[in-house]
Amino acid sequence: MKFSKEDIYKALETITAPGEGKSLVESKSIGNVVIFGNEVVVDVIISNPSLQAKKKVEVEIIKAIHDHVYQKIDVKVNVKVKVAEPEKKQQNVIKGKKIDGIQNIIAVASGKGGVGKSTITANLAITLSKMGFKVGVLDADVYGPSMPIMFDVADEKPIAVNVDGRSKMKPIENYGVKLLSLGFFTQPNQAVIWRGPMASKALNQLIFDADWGNLDFMLIDLPPGTGDIHLSIVQAVPITGAVIVSTPQNIALADAKKGVAMFEQKNISVPVLGIVENMSYFTPAELPDNKYYIFGKNGAKNLAEDLNTAFLGEVPLVQSIREGGDVGHPVALQNNTPLEDAFIHLTKNMVTQLVKRNDSLPPTEAVKITTMAGCSAVNK
Numbered sequence: 052m053k054f055s056k057e058d059i060y061k062a063l064e065t066i067t068a069p070g071e072g073k074s075l076v077e078s079k080s081i082g083n084v085v086i087f088g089n090e091v092v093v094d095v096i097i098s099n100p101s102l103q104a105k106k107k108v109e110v111e112i113i114k115a116i117h118d119h120v121y122q123k124i125d126v127k128v129n130v131k132v133k134v135a136e137p138e139k140k141q142q143n144v145i146k147g148k149k150i151d152g153i154q155n156i157i158a159v160a161s162g163k164g165g166v167g168k169s170t171i172t173a174n175l176a177i178t179l180s181k182m183g184f185k186v187g188v189l190d191a192d193v194y195g196p197s198m199p200i201m202f203d204v205a206d207e208k209p210i211a212v213n214v215d216g217r218s219k220m221k222p223i224e225n226y227g228v229k230l231l232s233l234g235f236f237t238q239p240n241q242a243v244i245w246r247g248p249m250a251s252k253a254l255n256q257l258i259f260d261a262d263w264g265n266l267d268f269m270l271i272d273l274p275p276g277t278g279d280i281h282l283s284i285v286q287a288v289p290i291t292g293a294v295i296v297s298t299p300q301n302i303a304l305a306d307a308k309k310g311v312a313m314f315e316q317k318n319i320s321v322p323v324l325g326i327v328e329n330m331s332y333f334t335p336a337e338l339p340d341n342k343y344y345i346f347g348k349n350g351a352k353n354l355a356e357d358l359n360t361a362f363l364g365e366v367p368l369v370q371s372i373r374e375g376g377d378v379g380h381p382v383a384l385q386n387n388t389p390l391e392d393a394f395i396h397l398t399k400n401m402v403t404q405l406v407k408r409n410d411s412l413p414p415t416e417a418v419k420i421t422t423m424a425g426c427s428a429v430n431k
């Protein structure tokens with residue numbers, strides 16, 4: 052049976068592009084169609100990153116070609132996820148005032164709430180500190196600042212110190228990490244309603260009116276979502292790169308994709324260092340060789356591949372991670388355990404991506420951390 056590209060395109064016209072109300076052809080979702088004898092390869096680009104959406108479009112394409120052209124065609128479908136193309140020139144521009152003494156600022160974000168962004172931030176910070184870096188954490192999660200509990204300093208209050216004739220807030224320090232959080236200034240049972248400008252003013256004070264000293268890394272734990280606060284922070288602070296945390300679950304991945312798109316937007320242009328998959332699988336203590344993929348398998352890994360960003364690593368769903376956070380003793384403080392290893396792996400990958408990013412940045416816009424390349428943490 053002979054058939055042409057036109058026959059294939061006609062068949063593809065019968066399929067509606069998800070969320071577009073037009074056919075795959077009309078919405079320009081078909082990247083390419085190649086025919087090799089009895090084999091047809093279709094490249095399709097969709098905007099929904101979930102595995103279900105990819106599978107659905109693949110099945111529809113195969114069926115349409117079989118129904119409308121010929122039953123026995125061997126159809127191969129390559130599904131790619133559409134990413135908002137960052138403008139090449141803009142990508143390396145770091146916005147905001149440089150903060151003296153702070154070398155690299157990393158925003159940790161998630162699209163969806165409750166995926167473990169704060170847990171990952173706390174453990175990354177502790178791992179960086181164990182590797183010998185000077186680390187600070189700014190808890191900017193205005194909706195639920197949890198860092199004071201995770202660092203076991205919930206009852207502390209930052210004091211004012213005099214720095215060069217100016218009064219500044221002194222971060223609280225524990226586990227080798229300096230910490231400031233909006234949580235230090237609110238009552239634990241008080242529901243504070245922050246308006247965007249008010250929250251960003253408070254956060255600006257925690258950044259610029261604080262005595263952070265010299266830091267290799269400041270990690271900013273952002274609130275979940277892609278809102279007002281994020282915009283205020285990225286405009287005020289020269290963020291070196293963003294780390295996106297997601298679980299492998301479809302709804303979390305869809306939100307993580309929005310998070311990546313937010314940082315890559317033309318007027319934000321914060322380089323995304325990569326994606327961390329949290330709660331990748333569960334292993335019961337009594338069956339240490341079994342892995343249960345409760346939220347789905349490899350979702351964040353696939354998303355990272357689709358979005359052409361680095362996959363930084365996976366962290367399992369483990370009771371001790373939750374307990375460690377709740378009692379103020381994060382698991383990264385452990386020595387010689389699989390969980391310590393997981394966070395070391397994650398942290399090394401993040402630093403490696405950061406070094407790559409800084410290498411490609413003009414020297415005036417980002418302070419290179421390649422001076423720390425001698426540190427065993429850096430995989431160059």
Ligand SMILES: Nc1ncnc2c1ncn2[C@@H]1O[C@H](COP(=O)(O)OP(=O)(O)OP(=O)(O)O)[C@@H](O)[C@H]1O
Nearest residue numbers: 164165166167168169170275367368369372373376
């Ligand atoms: N890998 C994990 N294994 C077990 N529990 C986890 C893991 N990661 C996070 N948790 C637990 O899940 C809950 C939510 O985590 P966390 O507060 O870090 O999420 P978040 O994304 O920062 O939430 P928020 O939306 O409030 O910012 C916490 O109780 C935490 O201890």
